[in-house]
Amino acid sequence: MARYRPEPAYTHGRPARSAVVLVNLGTPAAPTAAALRPYLKQFLSDPRVVEIPRLLWWPILNGIILNTRPKKSAEKYASIWMPEGSPLQVYTERQAKLVKGCLGGEPPGIEVHWAMRYGQPSIPHVLEQLRAAGCTRILVVPLYPQYAAATTASVMDEVARSMLTWRNLPEVRFVRSFHDDPGYIAALAQSVREHWMKNGQGDKLVMSFHGIPKRSLTLGDPYHCECHKTGRLLAEALELPAERVLVTFQSRFGRAEWLQPYTQPTLEALASKGLKRVDVMCPGFVADCIETLEEIAMECRTAFIGHGGQQFDYIPCLNDRPDWIAALSALTRRHLGHWSELPAADPVALQDSARRAREMGADC
Ligand SMILES: C=CC1=C(C)c2cc3[nH]c(cc4nc(cc5[nH]c(cc1n2)c(C)c5CCC(=O)O)C(CCC(=O)O)=C4C)c(C)c3C=C
Ligand SMILES: [Fe+2]
Ligand SMILES: [Fe+2]
DSSP: OOSSOOOSSOOTTSOOOEEEEEEEOOOOSSSSHHHHHHHHHHHHTOTTTOOSOHHHHHHHIIIIIHHHHHHHHHHHHHHHOBTTBOHHHHHHHHHHHHHHHHHTTOSTTOEEEEEESSSSSBHHHHHHHHHHTTOOEEEEEESOSSOOIIIIIHHHHHHHHHTTTOSSOOEEEEOOOOTTOHHHHHHHHHHHHHHHHHHOOOSEEEEEEEOOBHHHHHTTOTHHHHHHHHHHHHHHHTTOOGGGEEEEEEOOOSSSOBSSSBHHHHHHHHHHTTOOEEEEEOTTOSSOOIIIIIIIIIIIHHHHHHTTOOEEEEEOOOTTOHHHHHHHHHHHHHHHGGGGTSOOOOHHHHHHHHHHHHHTTOOO
16 A cells, blocks of 8 residues: 555646644643543653653653543633633634634635644644645644744644655745744733733733743753743833843743743742732733633732732733734734745636646646
8 A cells, every 4th residue: 555645636737725724732622631631641742742751751641640630630721711612722713713814815715724733623634624625835833932842843743744644745834933023022012001001010020931841941942042032022112121020931840840930939939028019921822721821810819919919910812912913914924925925826827738738648
């Protein structure tokens, strides 16, 4: 049997057709232990995410983590679940729909889809749909502003793996990161200004990013630097002096040291030292999710108030803000580059060329 599968349709000779796929991390299908288990298993089995030798990691994952974490995490998910589903999924779906509207049909027939690295709709599933639709150019946009091997590179791995058995490969492009994109920074800054206009300013603005193991930094992962650059650009846009802003790292997993300072202990220390009012935002997430709505807006709030703080304001992620959708669409269009400039091939000319080819005995 041929290793490379036949193409689903006779596609060569057709006009170029472009597609965009927005990819986020993924989320369980329901806030239940039964739905959490396969999601966590797939996520935590990814060697890009947990870089421990499989022989050591397998018994820990299958023997301990997958027997304890699903239930605990399911309770947390239940506390943030929206009527339409998991917030990460709801906002990612909305972002794709709105970006499609913003691109305004350029290039003609462009498809805008969304996929999840873990869970559904999976990257292979969405790419198969694009293949069946005859897409010849695919732009993948991982929705992680800061590059990390655990997130961005894992999306790249999965895209490549999905196409291992394809015969007629499309052109593929990736957005690598957009931590310093002016539209992204401007939308973040505007979200903070709007929050301040309604609620007033806190004594400090804490920008909390998802953590990664510290070892990744020493091994050359640029994530830490990209987080700090986002933080600096945002502080500059808001004209905040250095003593009014702080970059911290949240969601530590396991016992190893992760990037520091850790968000929750930092907030506790600030409150203990007499800081009364803090604003907290999560610029590394473009959609609210369990890590922002539960860990930050609930757990960290309780910790800050419990240590003597008086007011804790959580500033939501960019989600479906129009200025962010415009920035994401502009970023997408820039990466489409000449793909969005070329006119669709003239169908009459194509028919003509197919006829001539048949006359010459070729099949296209
Ligand atoms: C924004 C970038 C992210 C990085 C970097 C990242 C690294 C990373 N995460 C884990 C472990 C977990 N993360 C979980 C949830 C989660 N993580 C991100 C983003 C990054 N993770 C998002 C957007 C989400 C939210 C998903 C949602 O459904 O809302 C979870 C699951 C939740 C839980 O059980 O606590 C785990 C586990 C590791 C080990 C890691 C390593 C570099
Ligand atoms: Fe994570
Ligand atoms: Fe750095």
